[in-house]
Amino acid sequence: MSEQLNFEVPTMAELIAKGEESEILFWVGCAGSYDERAQKTTRDICKILHHVGIKYAVLGTEESCTGDPAKRAGNEFLFQMQAMTNIEVLNAYNIKKIVTGCPHCFNTIKNEYPGLGGSYEVIHHTQLIQQLIDEGKLKAEGGESFKGKKITYHDPCYLGRGNGVYEAPRKALEVLDAQLVEMKRCKSNGLCCGAGGAQMFKEPEKGIKDINIERIEEALETQPNIIAAGCPFCMTMISDGVKLKDQDQNVQVLDIAEITVRANGL
Template identity: 55%
Template sequence: VLRPVTLESSADDLVVLTFLLVLSVQGFVLQALRLAVERDPWAAWSFVSYPMSLVLQGLPERLLRSLHLVNWWSHMLTTTVFLAYVAFSKMIHPFTGLASVVFRRLQPAGRLEPVENLEEAERFGIAGLQDFTWAQLLHADACMHCGRCLEYCPTFHTGKPLRPRDLILEIAGYVADRGGIFSGELGQGMNTARFRWGSGAERELIGGVVSTEEIWDCTTCGACMEQCPVYIEHVPLIAGMRRNLVLERGEFPGELTGVFNNLERLGSPYQFRPAQRADWTKKLAQPVPEMADVAASGEEVEYLFWVGCLGSFDGRNQRTTIALTRILHAAGVRFAILGHEETCTGDPARRAGNEYLAQLLARQAVETLNAYQVKRIVTACPHCFNAIKNEFPQLGGHYEVVHHSQLISELLAQGRLRLDPDSAIARGKVTYHDPCYLGRYNRVFDEPRAAISALPGVELAEMRRNRSRSFCCGGGGGRMFMEESRGRRINQARVAEAQATGAEVLAAACPFCMTMFEDGIRGAGVEGNLRVLDIAELVAGSLVTPQEDGTTTAEGTYEPSG
């Protein structure tokens, strides 16, 4: 018998199964005693109790009636005790689970709720029982202990402290203790099917119940929420505790200090001046207009190209930015960039718990976009995509935003891009990684695959975990800026899955994933067997149009000059 690694049992399971077994036997015996006395013509339909009644028919009727009365009362007593025990066991979940499903949050999964009236707030995030919403308290009671949330969790599968199921059960025990519901009287330190008991009602939530390692190991990939059958939301709980650590206690990983400082001073996680945001355009022969110039000339564009911080400043991801620019030029799409006026969307700060900084950056971005009356936005970064689509509306920013893979797929379908059938970059096996913030959070699965499949000579090989069950690259939730010191590296685990497909190219659609996989490939020492390319690079390297700003290498990889 194979025991799933996510399966965990406790004494409560034995108690519940014993109750169910006793109740079942009592019910069958009760029916058999009745049939033995009444000789019911329909008795044969009771396929379990009827054979038992045949054995009992030889006993005196008075004895049978007495046995029936005793068994009836014992059955009723057992049922009463079992119903009383239900509230202490996982058998409460048919009720709390249904309530959790009915009252689930109907807003986009990728949206974190902001702190309202941030300037006037006296408490930030989640630090105690009073900070949970009623829905979060319901979630704590609804956990079915099934372990589905662990099946695709990157921290669980790489040996890190964070286990989403345990997180919820730890919080459930804390709520029970602090709320005086059970007050830990069932035994301090016990591990039951419903709760993780701690040291009693006086323990602190952060540090005493949930460790800081658990809080900071999360990549916010959403795999736990995607798999949970009762719609428990783990990520907002972790984000809430991060907010408290950052905004009230000033406690966070040291690597984030520089990130927060850069975001506040320079509008990006990196030490580049805003004036350098458009420096990548100097590598192109054809100019890229900026919105300020477009607005001054009275012209209009189809799309604002939101480049993002990685696409603007990171050398590797600049190649994706340039590739997408070439595609837009080749398809005749009118677009412009913000240049030095662009700033971070606030996504890394919000997921890392710095809500104040996140709102500051997001408001600045929304003000800039609204000033230019932007309607449609294209971006190559799923984190920017998610923030603009799902979180900017909280601040008055309402735009039609598309991911670059969606636009590329549309342009290919419309015949606005011509591909070279002899292009070497478009041959062989290619496997695609679904970015968490594009796929799981925003349900963009088919367009990236359509763009890859449109390339001549390409065989798309899927990894074992794909689409909504994709395995995270390890870079979300601010983790890209933090050291991964516990367990196996998540990016290397995903690289191993890509290798297992036999593909020579790992197609990415996210600058975070690109950076993590480049590092993972080097860390695994498989540079000669696997390379990572963005979808835009694959398509741009296969265009028929002349190379205006670079060359095509012998392998067909597009590389900008300079």
């Protein structure tokens, strides 16, 4: 189970040069590209795609921010500039289907790009994992056993409430034979990690507590071995919270893709 990828990740440009087509584009996102912690998830998503033999590709250096944080911060100009530039690239490659590693990219490309000329079938990586499990292409065999481990899943706002995806990530955990425990505030009532709406990039306003602490306290109440995430920003907020609570020795914070990779020994 090495961190390193033992295969090449294909880019769209390379595929086109070889005259090949891809079935699905993996939209990595800024966090997945640059954030060290999120890069692990990115590589794991590639491992899954590679393992099941889906013909996929990434944009590589041709990818740029979807514009989500600009839009949530109120800069519609910058958002639309980013969106239209990205759409131009995506349409030039004749992209039909996209899987994203981030709920924010997922929401933006799926919901906000069509009105600007970019219509694609967009899924989040947890939905892809669920589909692969349903099709029998992914099992929870050959890797680390999660049997009996307590896992609690934190709903990312832009996946859950934002787009109604509550079941796919849970399905991916159900196959593990682990013990799934829900936090008091979950699914449509889930509590934000505190990073959305461009909060990730600024200090919080004056208050009595940081939002991620409020969330992590609730997560720790379930006495989990693992807190599962589906968003690189939630990952940062929750990991920070776990460290601040001095629980990083006892509680792991893992993305659904990482858990899947471990369970399958990829």
